[in-house]
Amino acid sequence: MAIERPTPEQLDALAQRLHMHLTTEQASEYLALMQPSFDAYDLIDAQPDEIPPVRYPRDAGLRPSKADNPLNAWYYRTEVCGASRGKLAGRTVALKDNIALAGVPMMNGASTLEGFVPSFDATIVSRLLDAGATITGKATCEHFCLSGGSHTSDPGPVHNPRRHGYIAGGSSSGSAALVASGAVDMAIGGDQGGSIRIPSAFCGTYGMKPTHGLVPYSGIMPIEATVDHAGPITANVYDNALMLEVIAGADGLDPRQYAPVVEPYTQVLDRGVRGLRIGVLLQGFQLPNLDPRVADKVRFAIDHLQQLGAQVSEVSIAEHGLAGALWQPIGCEGLTAQMMHGNGMGFNWKGLYDVALLDKHAQWRENADALSATLKLCMFVGQYGLERYHGRYYAKAQNLARRVRAAYDQALSDYDVLLMPTVPILAQPLPSATASLTDYVARAFEMIGNTAAFDVTGHPALSIPCGQVEGLPVGMMLVARHYGESTLYQAAAAFEASIDWQHL
Template sequence: MSVVLQVATTGKKVSEDELRPIITKAGLELSEPLLENFSTLISSLDKAISALPDDKSVLPRPNLAKYPRTDVHIPEDNDLGAWATKVTVKCTSPTSDLLKGRTLALKDNIALAGVRCTNGTSMVDWTPEIDATIVTRALDAGAVIVGKAACENACMEGMSGTSVTGQVHNPYAKGYSAGGSSSGSGRLVATGSVDLAFGGDQGGSIRIPASSCGIVGLKPTWGLVPYTGILGLDATIDHAGPLAKNVRDCALLLEAVAGSDGWDDRQPSIGLEGDKLKFVAPVDTVLTKETSKMLEGVKIGVLNEGFEVPGQDPNVVESVRSAIDKFKSLGAEVVPMSVPVHKDGPLLWTCALPLSGGRQSLLGDLDGRKQLYFTDRADLVGPKLTQRQFDALGPGASNLYLGYLWIQEKYGAKVQGQAMNLLKAVNDAYEKALKEFDVLVMPTLPYPAPKLPEPGSDEGPLNFLARTTGLIANTCPFNNSGHPAISLPVGFVPAREDPSLKLPTAMQIVGRKFADVDCLKVAAAWERAFDWKKF
């Protein structure tokens, strides 16, 4: 690195005594002349840092006169765990009526200025000063934000039992999971408490609650929806998207928020415009067709490996296969097909995540990205977690942190790099398959929502996490590849713990990148023709 600023010769100097322990801790030795030289050079760096202007002037801080927020409070009745914080936010001069009057909940990892953002954990006490891009866009489209939905601890659980605000219960069975990590979003939409909700998805966290709660949830193409102003896990797998009672409402919310915002480097700088951002009209066109012709010309690939997940519930397999077979009556061609490396997806997701996820998610270290940085929140976390902060994490997040420390110490950067290189082959295999098929279909989850632990019980991280072994086998591969994937409810199956109890199950529909509209059209056709609650 070249020295681009004048070497500091005046002002406070970093002393050799200050620099020496840092060098020693790094396992380095410097001679006294070198130490003296670098003390002067580091002094220049320190002087440059102190000269940095405040970044608040460039942050997307909201116009509170245009987007006023009122009645911020923590509700006494949180709808069986679904609400984290209540608030009312409206735009005084919307630019469209796409979402006019629709009530909307935000997953509690999404920044809403002046309202606490827990991220499901007490690790950090933080109230943001900005609004996420998707918040502003939804308000400009006429939506009414009515609160922050509970999410799982550090957004690292697929079961709804770890949020700092309490367990979130399944809308069809108290005591069972609503799915995670967008647990409150799933329950609130399912119970009708809100019309729409935003979720976040890094391994399935939109699709898991959608499947568990019997609603529709879309993980958009990576980069279609700006992630600006949202706490992430790893920028390579971060997605934000809609949850709704039906497919058309998913399309509405997606259309309101999709497109580049100039901050998020997950997004293409060109090409996301015009008809590529229209989702409602294409869905409506399908819905006006004769039932037997709604999917005429559409070729659907039934992913064999999606039905071969270890521990998969045979009732889920039967339900989803029956739902897929119904596509034939809608005019679609339905063909079994295979992507063998689909089975490698969960292994690679597991190995690629800890080093980058631990650093980005838990330590707030987002180096290497062109995006909005939460500098105020980063100030609350050091280069490593304190004991208090670690103790505030749930089983999944604490497991992530220890995995981060282990890989950092024992393997270094090689493991993440190896996994990321291998994931390119998985992505390419999906790309090849989607040249032949318009969409791929499979179960969203391998089994119905599991039973929650008894409140207050401490069964340990091993037993807790064992409840969801294999849960993301069909969801996480598409986070790594970035393909759009929608979860559509298709029926009820017996709970594993109580066969007399029936819980929702769902089909996942995966499409080509930036062809989210194909997923929506195929899902909407099935939804219009069949009532999933009768199956």
């Protein structure tokens, strides 16, 4: 099928948008010169796309009724059975709804994407199925994944399974809620500013944001390639380590992956913490909105780790605050360029593109007013930075990120693990339907003070439950060197085995 050729009038308008001016004669001559390029487009259009084959049968499934979805944590229910044997045989898995599952609808929490059906499986989906998992559906996620609360998804708010009417965290809200409620054994989340760890802290699950690039992001709708992460959310440490063993490693399709180092994570879980050097990050306890009850639970857990034999002392990393600030231009300008202007895929990277997703997501411009307030806010900041300052702050933030990473790396040369609260607050009530714009946005971003930094630097970070306050979970975050996931699991497993967090 031949692509549509521009008219002279269209070319003249296009030139003006590029700040150029053409005479009528020039426009006609340029049109003639452009024809060989368009012939090449025709040749490309005639070729079949190069996408992975779908190897396990499935049907589209269905949207569950409210009665069958009390937390609103499911977007779509289905059943895709994997191999008859493997590490995950007999385990049920939910996928965050920004992950491609061929033949099953995906809307990434946003009405502008509703109706899109992926034609291939994400790499991690294929790996889960090859390992014997059964995928039982797509978990509700926040509107294009732009919220640490659970109130921005167009399918409606996700309720915390431990207190109805309260935030479950985001943006992997449904993933954590389904695991915490026992609806599935395991789930996959995504994390660009804390979106695996935040809902894990609020719901009482174990959430691992792996080293940037350890888990392939191929087939997952990106926000910004330099902060995109995917990882496991589970009810215990062993399942988390097991799931990471299955999904980690290079796939040859994701430029986020440099030279990922994969280890047998489940083999370190009985090593204990005796002699492990834990640095308690002072700045992680200095967030202005830190609830003292959260701090008390985390400090009790620190004392317990010390009783188990860990060597614990405080460490100061002045760059921790800067790391969070760097997220603003990287996240906002980056997502505006890649996810929005780049129609969900962006440019200038080699890997697996979802052409159908690009076509569908490009339609956001036809109903931009329907985008969430959280996404609009990030786009306004990002577009201003791109237009007024030509992306210089994105560029400088990426340069400064190397300094910040080096500061954490320096501390991690003296310590095996850094420790701090995952989020500074307890789960808050879901905003009402009449909440002000300010309150709506505040509930989305008030908890990212400690989490966003490690999306910028790429360090692995694991949130583990370490107690409750009035029935609401508290999360403790452990951070290690790049590809140091085994150390995180070692510490988490020792804590989990020695004490019941639900009685703390």
